[in-house]
Amino acid sequence: MATAVQTVERENYLNSNYGIKSWLLTTDHKRIAMLYLVSITAMFWIGGFFAMMIRLNLLTPSGELVTADTYNKLFSMHGIIMVFFFLIPSVPAVIGNFVIPLMVGAKDLAFPRVNLLSWYVYMLGACVELTAMVTGGVDTGWTFYTPFSTTYSNTHVIGAALGIFIAGFSSILTGLNFIVTIHRMRAPGMTWRRLPLFCWSNYAAALIMVLGTPVIAITLLLVAVERGLGIGIFNPQLGGDPLLFQHLFWFYSHPAVYIMILPGMGVISEIVTCFSRKRVFGYEFVALASIAIAVLGFLVWAHHMFVAGISVYAALVFSMLSYLVAIPSAVKVFNWTATMYKGSIRYDTPMLYAFGFIGLFTMGGLTGIFLATLGIDVHVHDTYFVVAHFHYVMVGGMVMAYMAGLHFWWPKITGRMYPEGWAKLSALLVFVGFNTTFFPQFVLGYMGMPRRYHAYPPEFQVLNVLSTAGASILAVGYVLPMIYFLWSLRYGEPAPPNPWNAVGLEWMTPSPPPTHNFDETPVVTWEAYDYEHQPQEEVTVGH
Amino acid sequence: MWINFPLFPQRASAMAWQVDGLFFLLLAVSGFFTLLIFVLIFVFSVKYRRSVHPHPVQIEGSLPLEMAWTLIPLGICMIFFAWGSLIYFQEARPPQDAMQIWVVGKQWMWKFEHETGQREIDQLHIPVNRDVKLVMSSQDVVHSFFVPAFRIKQDVLPGRYTQTWFRATKVGSYQLFCSQYCGTNHSQMIGEIIVMDPMAYQAWLGLGGASGSLPANGRQVFQQMGCASCHRSHGQGTGPDLAGMFGKPVQLSDGRTVVADEDYVRNAILNPGAQTVAGYKPIMPSFQGQVSEDNLDALVAYIKSLAQPQPNATSQMQ
Numbered sequence: 003m004a005t006a007v008q009t010v011e012r013e014n015y016l017n018s019n020y021g022i023k024s025w026l027l028t029t030d031h032k033r034i035a036m037l038y039l040v041s042i043t044a045m046f047w048i049g050g051f052f053a054m055m056i057r058l059n060l061l062t063p064s065g066e067l068v069t070a071d072t073y074n075k076l077f078s079m080h081g082i083i084m085v086f087f088f089l090i091p092s093v094p095a096v097i098g099n100f101v102i103p104l105m106v107g108a109k110d111l112a113f114p115r116v117n118l119l120s121w122y123v124y125m126l127g128a129c130v131e132l133t134a135m136v137t138g139g140v141d142t143g144w145t146f147y148t149p150f151s152t153t154y155s156n157t158h159v160i161g162a163a164l165g166i167f168i169a170g171f172s173s174i175l176t177g178l179n180f181i182v183t184i185h186r187m188r189a190p191g192m193t194w195r196r197l198p199l200f201c202w203s204n205y206a207a208a209l210i211m212v213l214g215t216p217v218i219a220i221t222l223l224l225v226a227v228e229r230g231l232g233i234g235i236f237n238p239q240l241g242g243d244p245l246l247f248q249h250l251f252w253f254y255s256h257p258a259v260y261i262m263i264l265p266g267m268g269v270i271s272e273i274v275t276c277f278s279r280k281r282v283f284g285y286e287f288v289a290l291a292s293i294a295i296a297v298l299g300f301l302v303w304a305h306h307m308f309v310a311g312i313s314v315y316a317a318l319v320f321s322m323l324s325y326l327v328a329i330p331s332a333v334k335v336f337n338w339t340a341t342m343y344k345g346s347i348r349y350d351t352p353m354l355y356a357f358g359f360i361g362l363f364t365m366g367g368l369t370g371i372f373l374a375t376l377g378i379d380v381h382v383h384d385t386y387f388v389v390a391h392f393h394y395v396m397v398g399g400m401v402m403a404y405m406a407g408l409h410f411w412w413p414k415i416t417g418r419m420y421p422e423g424w425a426k427l428s429a430l431l432v433f434v435g436f437n438t439t440f441f442p443q444f445v446l447g448y449m450g451m452p453r454r455y456h457a458y459p460p461e462f463q464v465l466n467v468l469s470t471a472g473a474s475i476l477a478v479g480y481v482l483p484m485i486y487f488l489w490s491l492r493y494g495e496p497a498p499p500n501p502w503n504a505v506g507l508e509w510m511t512p513s514p515p516p517t518h519n520f521d522e523t524p525v526v527t528w529e530a531y532d533y534e535h536q537p538q539e540e541v542t543v544g545h
Numbered sequence: 546m547w548i549n550f551p552l553f554p555q556r557a558s559a560m561a562w563q564v565d566g567l568f569f570l571l572l573a574v575s576g577f578f579t580l581l582i583f584v585l586i587f588v589f590s591v592k593y594r595r596s597v598h599p600h601p602v603q604i605e606g607s608l609p610l611e612m613a614w615t616l617i618p619l620g621i622c623m624i625f626f627a628w629g630s631l632i633y634f635q636e637a638r639p640p641q642d643a644m645q646i647w648v649v650g651k652q653w654m655w656k657f658e659h660e661t662g663q664r665e666i667d668q669l670h671i672p673v674n675r676d677v678k679l680v681m682s683s684q685d686v687v688h689s690f691f692v693p694a695f696r697i698k699q700d701v702l703p704g705r706y707t708q709t710w711f712r713a714t715k716v717g718s719y720q721l722f723c724s725q726y727c728g729t730n731h732s733q734m735i736g737e738i739i740v741m742d743p744m745a746y747q748a749w750l751g752l753g754g755a756s757g758s759l760p761a762n763g764r765q766v767f768q769q770m771g772c773a774s775c776h777r778s779h780g781q782g783t784g785p786d787l788a789g790m791f792g793k794p795v796q797l798s799d800g801r802t803v804v805a806d807e808d809y810v811r812n813a814i815l816n817p818g819a820q821t822v823a824g825y826k827p828i829m830p831s832f833q834g835q836v837s838e839d840n841l842d843a844l845v846a847y848i849k850s851l852a853q854p855q856p857n858a859t860s861q862m863q
Contacts, residue, residue: 141728347590
């Protein structure tokens with residue numbers, strides 16, 4: 003293994019060029035990943051601030067902190083920021099952007115300038131969105147249900163919709179880049195069956211980005227047309243149909259939850275194998291489960307509409323298909339667990355986050371079964387049960403995976419180690435804080451507390467106070483990494499090329515990697531996660 | 546805040562027991578699988594930690610295991626699918642002889658109208674152990690009628706009727722929530738369902754407040770709006786005879802046959818051209834925007850009442 007001193011001194015993507023222009027005009031996928039990291043971190047804190055205001059307001063049944071209108075804006079903007087500006091780009095645009103070309107042995111993504119364009123498009127969308135929020139905000143919920151959004155809301159609906167519309171194109175461009183890169187840019191010998199599972203799951207997510215995102219763009223455009231021009235599409239008073247909006251919206255927004263979770267699943271596959279020092283159990287099944295989720299995910303949208311007034315037979319079909327999409331997710335969980343069997347397990351921070359992911363994603367997934375069950379969904383639909391369910395999947399699952407991935411690849415990205423002790427503490431705080439925040443919401447939901455309530459009957463108070471207390475623990479759990487990651491940039495131990503002794507091409511190049519990733523195009527002769535045969539020390543590229 | 550601290554909703558309808566039964570079974574099954582995963586992860590991570598198990602054993606996978614953990618969960622899911630669907634179908638089909646309440650949702654209140662003419666706001670009095678069917682529409686945005694103690698919920702839409710039903714089994718007062726976000730005071734759009742024993746309910750009905758039954762009010766609207774000039778009995782008018790029509794199949798001019806339910810009648814008033822009855826010209830004007838949500842309910846209730854042979858009613862039409 004190369005010594006730390008050597009790796010820090012050689013030319014890499016961070017020290018090859020200095021100055022603001024070298025960053026803003028870069029076409030290096032690694033630098034663009036850093037631009038995305040800074041941007042989505044800012045969005046995460048804005049969305050998190052809204053979340054904290056929501057939780058503080060719900061400390062008392064009468065909701066004394068903010069007015070009803072302000073509260074409605076807070077949860078709307080929390081949802082919009084977190085879904086469209088944090089969760090969707092998080093793993094793909096930051097971690098995927100950085101490691102996919104490294105993993106497949108390429109010098110960059112297929113279209114480096116399109117990659118930079120996607121970041122500018124994202125920034126434009128984010129600026130429009132934030133302008134709409136600063137100048138008055140939006141109160142439609144992130145779901146923009148009609149005819150409320152098109153006729154009755156007095157807030158900046160068109161501005162907020164425009165921000166999402168624009169950001170959608172950055173998602174399409176990223177997806178396109180991933181698909182082409184994974185098809186065309188794999189190193190010699192990197193066959194589909196040797197492809198790391200992180201690439202498989204990002205590939206599946208990219209398919210949804212490219213095929214699904216245009217639908218939300220069209221839908222939001224129609225909202226703007228009805229609101230701005232009074233052309234009847236969704237409002238029955240103008241001859242429209244409000245359910246049409248819900249069909250169009252969920253046709254994208256359900257697959258979108260798989261855009262968010264699939265890349266996270268890829269991170270977990272990488273980490274569980276690495277810290278168990280084992281090949282993944284059932285590689286083909288884990289890889290194909292990603293594709294199955296992407297395909298089936300397009301066929302379940304109306305399970306958001308079981309009480310909306312759709313036909314009972316339509317509900318029957320969508321309920322059945324919703325169970326089917328749960329199966330590939332279950333297959334992944336079983337395979338990750340089986341991967342640990344007879345492994346050689348270490349508990350570094352990424353693995354702790356992966357444990358958290360598997361546990362919380364299992365709970366999030368199983369409560370999804372409750373929602374797919376028609377008779378139960380009628381009772382828990384639009385209650386805090388649903389809020390808890392998707393936070394278990396999106397925060398307990400996806401954000402855990404994102405944190406796991408950040409810690410796992412941080413040494414590769416920055417060339418510095420993070421402080422392990424603090425990181426373990428933060429993983430623990432996130433796990434405890436998360437469960438304290440969201441588990442009570444399952445109980446609240448079954449008791450009947452509807453979501454999006456600024457004030458609530460007093461019997462729900464104890465559980466709401468508990469939830470708010472948990473949210474403050476969770477907040478500390480997220481602030482800590484922010485501090486020690488920044489600290490590590492200057493004071494962290496220099497990272498060796500392969501601190502985890504992992505397999506995968508990204509670990510065979512120095513940390514941080516040189517601008518062109520590999521001095522020589524690697525030739526792959528081994529399978530993914532071949533912890534048995536691959537002679538770590540001997541296979542180094544760029545002798 | 547600590548005195549009143551329930552962890553489970555009240556159970557006050559026939560449906561509540563069924564929903565809870567399925568819920569607890571699913572909770573048990575999910576609990577089992579969650580525990581299984583947690584225990585396996587814990588056991589593996591302790592037993593195979595690097596300090597005691599430095600040399601991993603490489604395993605490619607196992608087709609029988611993959612099959613098992615695909616097919617067994619799928620089989621279990623199908624049981625819940627079937628059971629959940631049975632409950633849903635019951636919820637979607639109100640019994641024929643149910644007592645009917647007309648519900649109008651608007652920002653931010655619930656309006657109820659009984660067949661006997663009583664009107665209420667944010668309160669609904671109903672007798673215990675009686676099937677109650679709700680025919681609901683919204684005056685503005687989408688709302689949702691949610692009574693946790695009955696385990697029922699149904700969105701209330703502008704522009705059409707949706708239905709749900711329940712049979713309250715315990716006397717008492719139960720919370721009604723709007724569960725579909727509907728604007729500023731969404732969280733204030735709450736009310737109560739007051740379930741009374743039949744004697745008390747009769748007494749409540751006798752308190753007055755009713756200005757004629759709902760169908761009778763509908764008949765007045767029918768005459769005020771001039772409906773009777775075309776819709777005469779025995780096929781003498783330019784419009785179809787409405788007596789005995791409700792609840793029966795209607796042959797449409799485009800060849801389809803539909804059942805004349807509440808939603809059909811409502812559409813026929815607001816958008817007559819869409820579903821013209823076979824043999825009649827599409828000459829009826831739309832009454833969209835000319836008839837209030839309440840009067841629309843009254844009209845539909847009146848036309849529905851014409852389905853029963855009532856010599857009085859048919860003669861009144863002319």
